[in-house]
Amino acid sequence: xxxxxxxxxxxxxxxxxxxxxxxxxxxxxxxxxxxSVEEVGEDIFDGAxxxxxxxxxxxxxxxxxxxGLYVRPELVYTNLKSELVYKATATSTSYNFQKIDIxxxxxxxxFGIGNIFVGPSFQYILDSEFEISDISSVETDNFSMGIxxxxxxxxxxxxxDIRWERSFSGIESSFINNLGNSVDFDTRVNQxxxxxxxxx
Numbered sequence: 001x002x003x004x005x006x007x008x009x010x011x012x013x014x015x016x017x018x019x020x021x022x023x024x025x026x027x028x029x030x031x032x033x034x035x036s037v038e039e040v041g042e043d044i045f046d047g048a049x050x051x052x053x054x055x056x057x058x059x060x061x062x063x064x065x066x067x068g069l070y071v072r073p074e075l076v077y078t079n080l081k082s083e084l085v086y087k088a089t090a091t092s093t094s095y096n097f098q099k100i101d102i103x104x105x106x107x108x109x110x111f112g113i114g115n116i117f118v119g120p121s122f123q124y125i126l127d128s129e130f131e132i133s134d135i136s137s138v139e140t141d142n143f144s145m146g147i148x149x150x151x152x153x154x155x156x157x158x159x160x161d162i163r164w165e166r167s168f169s170g171i172e173s174s175f176i177n178n179l180g181n182s183v184d185f186d187t188r189v190n191q192x193x194x195x196x197x198x199x200x
């Protein structure tokens with residue numbers, strides 16, 4: 001009898017796992033970083049204006065019917081750009097910022113085609129640089145963490161979502177100016193993300 005019960009439990013567990021929906025695909029879209037450069041202890045930049053950036057990556061979604069939620073980890077490359085004035089020389093420059101994002105989202109389907117989600121976003125800074133010779137040797141903390149939440153719709157294999165990302169803290173950065181001095185500043189990522197996805 002115990003073997004029958006154990007066999008039944010194993011069969012039930014297997015059917016639950018096998019009915020779990022695993023989907024994956026690609027994604028891309030636009031990013032608008034609302035607050036990319038802030039001063040830290042010294043007034044060194046002026047007129048910072050964020051420009052539209054972009055992202056591209058892959059995603060995986062695991063849904064277990066019994067729970068009614070899904071987990072969606074993503075691996076995304078993000079490129080952001082800001083225009084600003086370096087006050088020491090009154091020179092306009094661009095600040096380019098590249099990172100890898102790994103959001104791990106918990107979501108729920110609503111009304112058949114909609115979904116809402118929230119979760120942490122782990123970020124690894126690949127590179128950051130200014131486009132003027134007065135600023136060189138830019139160094140940025142490699143790891144940071146934030147949170148993403150938003151919602152979207154899915155029509156067939158296509159999905160469209162909008163999300164907001166907020167950093168838990170600023171990202172400490174520094175550069176060497178033309179006098180050879182190290183100057184600290186804050187690079188933080190608080191952005192609106194519009195993404196288009198395709199399920200493979």
